[in-house]
Amino acid sequence: MSDATFPDRPGAAAPAALDRSVARRDIGLKRRYAAERRFKLYGLLAILTGLVFLAILLWTVVSQGYTAFWQTEIRLPITFSQSVIDPKNTGGKDLAALRIANYPRLVQDAIAQKLGIDPSNRAQLRAANELVSQGVRTQLAGIVMNDVTTIGTTQEIWVPANSTVDSAVKGQFDLSIPEDRRPIKDQQLQWIRQLEASGDLQQRFNTGLFTFGASSRAETAGLGVAIVGSLYMMGIVLVLALPIGVAASIYLEEFAPKNRFTDLIEVNINNLAAVPSIVYGLLGLAVFVNWFGLPRSAALVGGLVLTLMTLPTIIIATRAALKAVPPSIRAAALGLGASKTQMVFHHVLPLAMPGILTGTIIGLAHALGETAPLLLIGMVAFVADYPPTPLAPSTALPVQIYMWANEAERAFVERTSGAIIVLLLFLAVMNIAAILLRRKFERRW
Structure with a gap:
């Protein structure tokens, strides 16, 4: 007699149940693989969309601005x-x-x-x-x-x-x-x-684009004064933000006790990194110009404002770099008799230096492209002569772009796009330098 005559026997239903289980498994695998393929497709589409918009942006700027170099x-x-x-x-x-x-x-x-x-x-x-x-x-x-x-x-x-x-x-x-x-x-x-x-x-070749100062005539308008002002400000930011930011990070990460007060400081640092840049401009106007009496439109004031804005970025990047150093390095240094200060400055800090330099350069690149805080401290002044010192009136690259964009003359359109190309080149060089420094000094554990 066959198993079909006695359907209650276990052996009769087993092959059918097994087939159904295999079928459900295959359907589940197909759905999972299909979902994975869709996810990869969505990611690829997102990347392509970003690249398309980036290409449109660069084409618009370059096509309108390359003629400014002649x-x-x-x-x-x-x-x-x-x-x-x-x-x-x-x-x-x-x-x-x-x-x-x-x-x-x-x-x-x-x-x-x-x-x-x-x-x-x-x-x-x-x-x-x-x-x-x-x-x-x-x-x-x-x-x-x-x-x-x-x-x-x-x-x-x-x-x-x-x-x-x-x-x-x-x-x-x-x-x-x-x-x-x-x-x-x-x-x-x-x-x-x-x-x-x-x-x-x-x-x-239009050398005047890089040597002339502000002018009401497009053919004699240049970025010379703006470049010098930006260099002054970046120098001030580097001299002030790097040591202060690194020192604060070392203390918070290596020496500060873990309590509510340090937790509050960490939360505030993270919040300050997300504060709109125009707020730092208001702070600089109130403190450095109105309270300390520093001159408006001076690169010194712009550098101080950008220092305040860059500090949270450097602190966060430095703390992340310090955390990335394996605890075994600290334990080995202390086990060999080094003090905590020697352990930090002789072992941990050198190993964290690539991340610190990367964070610093990215912070400087961010500061170089800021416009809003500089507008509030008066760096939109018409400055035709090179500033001899950081206390003299000056302007900056993004502010110069802003002022040229408001001009009605057709020739200033290409000058604006040409200045954007110069600014993008500066930012690209700084970001490439950060990548190269990180690859050169980075150690993998």
Whole structure:
């Protein structure tokens, strides 16, 4: 007789139950593997989405800003006439007269000669003069004051073109529209093509972007003052935040007793790391400017404010680096007779140094890109001269970007994007340095 005749026998149902169990197991495995594949897909999509937006951001900035690294310039035969520059024939000793001489007249005579314009035709002279930047006065004055022997000579000088000409040469506005609807006239376009054909109008590397200070004219506006101000502030942050942050971390991690007071300090440090940066600006305005009386717009005040903002980041990173050192290192040092101070400074701290340096550089990179706290302490001032000391008025790279972004002139759009590229390069160099230092000194346990 078969088992089907007696269904109550155990052996009859076992194969069917086993098959059902195997089927349920296979279904469960398939669902689990499908869920794992979906999770991996979601993670990949998240990464791709982030990369797409990053690529869009970089493309937008680079496509609008790479032209800022080139400036249209015109080569002119400048005659440094003594009757214009030094009419009293002082031999170049009257520096005040040299500084305020009528240099635009020299440029007007030179461009009239270059383009073959009749000196009596004032309309054409005025239109030709508009091709050259008004900042040429400062350029020619600097040449004469650096070498007074240039008075009475004729030299070929590359002078910056007006920002409108620069934008036209770079194709930043439509030249096919009617003349009355564009900022550059047909006669000026004809002169530009004439100068291009003779090689006297070219796009040259814009060194002024890195050396000039603030200016109301885009072609003579640069990041020089902002870079120096940022370097002053980063130096102050490094000198103050690193030793204070490391000392506080060592005490909290290695020496401080574990009680409610130290727990409160740790909670507050973690909270301070999440405080909006503009709050630190208000604190700096109240304490350093209003209470201590330090000058507004000074790099010293900016550095102190950024130090307060960076300290929590450095403390948290340093404590994490100290915790990563294996307890066996501490036990071995103490077992060999070292004091606790010797154990910390001779063994633990050197091993934690890669993490400390990484946290410090990341904190500095964060501080370099901050704008809000610097706005509140007045670092939006128009500063054209390099600050000789941290107490002198200055500005910073992110603040300079903010000010250029508010300008209405079209040429400042590329200057803004170009400044963003420079700032991103600084941040990239700092982050790469942090990675390299960590890989160089890191030890795996």
